[in-house]
Amino acid sequence: xxxxxxxxxxxxxxxxxxxxxxxxxxxxxxxxxxxxxxxxxxxxxxxxxxxxxxxxxxxxxxxxxxxxxxxxxxxxxxxxxxxxxxxxxxxxxxxxxxxxxxxxxxxxxxxxxxxxxxxxxxxxxxxxxxxxxxxxxxxxxxxxxxxxxxxxxxxxxxxxxxxxxxxxxxxxxxxxxxxxxxxxxxxxxxxxxxxxxxxxxxxxx
Amino acid sequence: xxxxxxxxxxxxxxxxxxxxxxxxxxxxxxxxxxxxxxxxxxxxxxxxxxxxxxxxxxxxxxxxxxxxxxxxxxxxxxxxxxxxxxxxxxxxxxxxxxxxxxxxxxxxxxxxxxxxxxxxxxxxxxxxxxxxxxxxxxxxxxxxxxxxxxxxxxxxxxxxxxxxxxxxxxxxxxxxxxxxxxxxxxxxxxxxxxxxxxxxxxxxx
Numbered sequence: 001x002x003x004x005x006x007x008x009x010x011x012x013x014x015x016x017x018x019x020x021x022x023x024x025x026x027x028x029x030x031x032x033x034x035x036x037x038x039x040x041x042x043x044x045x046x047x048x049x050x051x052x053x054x055x056x057x058x059x060x061x062x063x064x065x066x067x068x069x070x071x072x073x074x075x076x077x078x079x080x081x082x083x084x085x086x087x088x089x090x091x092x093x094x095x096x097x098x099x100x101x102x103x104x105x106x107x108x109x110x111x112x113x114x115x116x117x118x119x120x121x122x123x124x125x126x127x128x129x130x131x132x133x134x135x136x137x138x139x140x141x142x143x144x145x146x147x148x149x150x151x152x153x154x155x156x157x158x159x160x161x162x163x164x165x166x167x168x169x170x171x172x173x174x175x176x177x178x179x180x181x182x183x184x185x186x187x188x189x190x191x192x193x194x195x196x197x198x199x200x201x202x203x204x205x
Numbered sequence: 206x207x208x209x210x211x212x213x214x215x216x217x218x219x220x221x222x223x224x225x226x227x228x229x230x231x232x233x234x235x236x237x238x239x240x241x242x243x244x245x246x247x248x249x250x251x252x253x254x255x256x257x258x259x260x261x262x263x264x265x266x267x268x269x270x271x272x273x274x275x276x277x278x279x280x281x282x283x284x285x286x287x288x289x290x291x292x293x294x295x296x297x298x299x300x301x302x303x304x305x306x307x308x309x310x311x312x313x314x315x316x317x318x319x320x321x322x323x324x325x326x327x328x329x330x331x332x333x334x335x336x337x338x339x340x341x342x343x344x345x346x347x348x349x350x351x352x353x354x355x356x357x358x359x360x361x362x363x364x365x366x367x368x369x370x371x372x373x374x375x376x377x378x379x380x381x382x383x384x385x386x387x388x389x390x391x392x393x394x395x396x397x398x399x400x401x402x403x404x405x406x407x408x409x410x
Contacts, residue, residue, distance in 0.1 A: 029234075123377060153392035160369035161362045168361075171324060187358035194398030 012050045015040050019057045024103040028058060028111050028118070055117040058107070062125045065104045069097045070132055083145040084196065086136070088188045091162065092181055098166050099177045105170040109163075130155045137195075146195045154195065161187055217255045220245050224262045229308040233263060233316050233323070260322040263312070267330045270309045274302045275337055288350040289401065291341070293393050296367065297386055303371050304382045310375040314368075335360045342400075351400045359400065366392055 004012065018039040022031040033054050037047045051057050076093045080086055098105045108125070111118045133155040140146040161184055169180040209217065223244040227236045238259050242252045256262050281298045285291055303310045313330070316323045338360040345351040366389055374385040 119376060149395045150391045153388045154395060156369060156373075156388060157362060157366045157392045157396070160365040163369065164361060164365035172328060183358045183361060186355045187362045190354045190359060190399040191362070191396055192399065194395040194400075 015047060015050055020061060020103055023107050028107055055121060059121040062121055066125050066128055069094055072097055083140045083143060087192055088185055091184050091188055095181050095184060105166050109167045109171050129159055133158055147197055149195060220252060220255055225266060225308055228312050233312055260326060264326040267326055271330050271333055274299055277302055288345045288348060292397055293390055296389050296393055300386050300389060310371050314372045314376050331364060334364055338363055352402055354400060
């Protein structure tokens with residue numbers, strides 16, 4: 001909807017922020033479309049002008065969240081040109097976005113497996129993340145920094161590690177934000193050695 | 206309960222197998238204790254003689270499942286002594302147990318994040334898995350096969366990759382059993398290069 005008036009955009013944002021509040025308070029699976037409509041204070045017809053279901057809202061929230069992550073990674077790329085440093089430090093940038101958005105971290109970590117519609121939303125997030133991550137690894141291979149190893153398993157492992165670390169931080173409270181970041185970065189340092197054509201130079205540490 | 210009579214053991218197993226059926230058919234979160242009692246055909250008092258809640262059943266099922274995984278890994282260790290081969294091929298052994306138990310794979314993949322009690326069951330599975338996996342990596346370091354890299358991040362990445370691959374196979378149906386195994390093993394081959402003191406010899410491929 002590119003021609004949303006300012007007033008319509010405000011209403012849409014109000015629906016999204018009310019949904020995020022409810023998903024955080026009650027959990028996504030315990031929040032009904034009715035709850036969202038009540039929280040916004042609008043009528044049902046207003047809700048359905050923008051969204052068909054709470055799944056569509058989840059999809060929208062996750063898509064915006066991934067958009068922020070990718071934007072932040074590109075901002076970081078503008079400053080850092082070393083591909084080894086990028087491989088490691090990009091994960092700090094990504095985890096920072098999770099740390100700044102604990103509600104989204106919570107939703108992302110809790111929703112998986114609860115319904116086919118939700119899995120579709122998460123799949124779309126994960127697929128875009130995997131594509132983005134794979135492109136960056138391919139770039140490192142083309143530039144001769146990384147060995148020509150199969151990319152999809154590495155991209156999957158990176159996403160899997162981020163998912164698990166975020167889950168241990170936000171759901172299980174076993175890790176602090178700093179502990180989560182240290183764990184993910186340490187793993188990437190070990191993994192990078194298996195990927196690099198030549199070992200990282202000393203001054204990189 | 207070491208002194209369960211044979212009859213009691215049969216009843217307990219019937220409760221476990223009925224629960225597993227229901228968890229698979231309806232999902233864990235949609236199965237009530239009442240559903241389980243009805244399916245067994247026993248009275249409620251029989252159920253509560255063995256279990257206090259469906260969470261306790263989930264915990265029991267996951268614990269048995271992990272027991273099978275660890276047993277199979279030890280059986281494999283009895284045959285294979287090369288620590289590099291073990292690091293890679295253990296994951297095939299583990300994934301085979303998931304492939305042979307699709308109901309448990311489904312429960313393991315779908316239950317996370319849905320309630321604190323469930324997360325506690327999964328945490329117990331994951332913690333035991335991480336401990337087992339860490340012990341094996343430490344052994345490789347002691348034997349001088351692996352470099353002295355921080356172990357917890359590697360153990361977490363291994364479990365994270367297995368979790369994510371199983372989820373992509375059983376929930377999203379994006380991977381075949383063979384595709385899942387190939388992906389996990391390929392990642393471990395790349396990771397192992399970062400861990401090994403000397404690169405794997407050619408005849409190992």
